[in-house]
Amino acid sequence: MRHLFYLQQFFERLPSPAFIKDNKHKYIWINREWKKTYGLDDRKVIGKTDEKLFNDTTSYKIEETAIKTKKKQEFEKEYDGKYFRVTIMPIRLGDGTYGVAGIELDETKRYFNDVILSTNLKISEIIRELLLSNIESKDFFMELLIEKIHEKIKIGDYALLKNNEILKTYFPEKVCTKAMQKNDIKEFTVSGEKYIVIPLSEYRLVIRSLPNFLKLVNYITPIVLPKIENVLEKMENEAKRKKYYTTLEKLVEAVVSWKKIDIYSFLKKVLKDIVEIIPEAEKGTVWLIKDNKYKCVAEIGYKDAEKLEFPPEKTSYGKKIEKKINKGFIVFEIDNAKELVQTSPLADTFKKYGMFDEKFRPLLGVFKIGNKVVGSISIDNFSGINFSDESKKILELYVKILTNFLEDYEI
Incomplete structure (x- = not known):
């Protein structure tokens, strides 16, 4: 038994959990580090197996192999977020039978x-x-x-x-x-x-x-x-590059096709291009002022909107647009659009088109010749996504081109 005493003294000084088991795989001794790691003392451990303590039978077969072959065995185990490499060594006990001694090295790192x-x-x-x-x-x-x-x-x-x-x-x-x-x-x-x-x-x-x-x-x-x-x-950079060339192609195409078709067909075509180019865009409308009335002349996603017309004082967003225009903006996003359209004289019409949705985001462009507003374009989003600076810049380019074109027409 002296060799067991020396083994226990050696194990007791180790910074790792160590134990000794008998030939029935029951614990007969554990060191201080083992008790600390598993939060168990001698009273709860000695005389019990891993199956009884942890409902784990992994060690049984490995220990059995070590006893039968009289050779060292190793395996890995996880406990409470830590990973151990366990070395099992066969040892002769005092009664002449073989048991095992084990050292558990923390290899979590x-x-x-x-x-x-x-x-x-x-x-x-x-x-x-x-x-x-x-x-x-x-x-x-x-x-x-x-x-x-x-x-x-x-x-x-x-x-x-x-x-x-x-x-x-x-x-x-x-x-x-x-x-x-x-x-x-x-x-x-x-x-x-x-x-x-x-x-x-x-x-x-x-x-x-x-x-x-x-x-x-x-x-x-x-x-x-x-x-x-x-x-x-x-x-993203590649997508921007492609969008840049697509936008350029569409702009050139707009300039080239100018006067080859009537103004209303032209505006419908340009609106379709803009909704395709601007990623946040889902729907859109173009409005021109004629006979002192706003008239919808093109739409994407708003069925029958081209039948709508109303006096300028009944604008969708009230004084909000007027303030922006007076500050020199020709393209701007409308904040709190839902609250504004709810108080509009045309609230019932806008509600039909889903503009009472909290996620409704319109990007407006204004056609202004001299000091006179002659119309507007609205690019709308219903996903709650704000329009990027890049999208605003694209719309601004189109608004400038369309404004120049509209100067040639008597609206």
């Missing part, structure tokens, strides 16, 4: 490093594969990227969000809604389930929070995010 490296390599490979597919849409790229990560890295069910929009989800909507309120990597709870939200540029990835996931995410995201952002930036 190595485990994390291996997972981080492996995940980084896999995601890099997925990005390379997707880039070979010549994907032009950022949303489509992100959807494919996350689905590939789901397949190859086994992140489990997920949701992919963009701003306040759900692109794809395996979770209830209330999970996505709560995730939309998070701007950093955060763990949150919905109906007793824990989730993690991971911001990726203008997107958010939501996954279930499993043991150590939050810690892993905090390590991996700063490494992977720049790669994703780089791809998204390149895609």
Whole structure:
């Protein structure tokens, strides 16, 4: 038994959990570090097996092999967010039978490093594969990227969000809604389930929070995010370049086609071009003032709007437009559009077209010849998205061109 005494003295000085078990896999001794790691004392451990203590039978077969072969065995285990490499050694006990002694080395840091490296390599490979597919849409790229990560890295069910929009989800909507309120990597709870939200540029990835996931995410995201952002930036720049040339082509086409068709057909064609070019645009109208009345002469998405006409004093947005024009604006976005159209004399008409929606966003352009307003163009969005400076600039170019053209007509 002296050798067991010396072994216990040696194990007691180790900074790692250590134990001795008998030939029936029951604990007969544990060191201080083992008690500290598992939060159990001698009274609750001695005489019990791992199956009894932790409902775990993993160690049984490995210890049995060590006893039968009289050779050292090793395996890995996870407990309370830590990862251990366990070395099992067969030892002769005082009664002549063989039991085992074990040392559990904390390899959590190595485990994390291996997972981080492996995940980084896999995601890099997925990005390379997707880039070979010549994907032009950022949303489509992100959807494919996350689905590939789901397949190859086994992140489990997920949701992919963009701003306040759900692109794809395996979770209830209330999970996505709560995730939309998070701007950093955060763990949150919905109906007793824990989730993690991971911001990726203008997107958010939501996954279930499993043991150590939050810690892993905090390590991996700063490494992977720049790669994703780089791809998204390149895609955005390429999209801008294409949009620039498309806009230029449309503008040239507008100039060339000027006077080849009547003014109303021309305005309808130009409105169609503008709605196609400006990404936030969903609908639109063009209005001209004739006989002291606003008349709709072109529409996209507003059925029968060309039948509408009304005096200038009954404008959709009241004094809001007048103030903007007086300040020298020819293109401007209308804030609080819903509140303004609700108080308009034409409120019933605007309600029919969905303009009471909280998400209604109009971008207005004014045709002004000298000091006289001769008409306007409205480019509308119903998704709650504000128009970019680039979109405003595009509309401003068209407004200037159309204003010059309208000078040739008696409106």
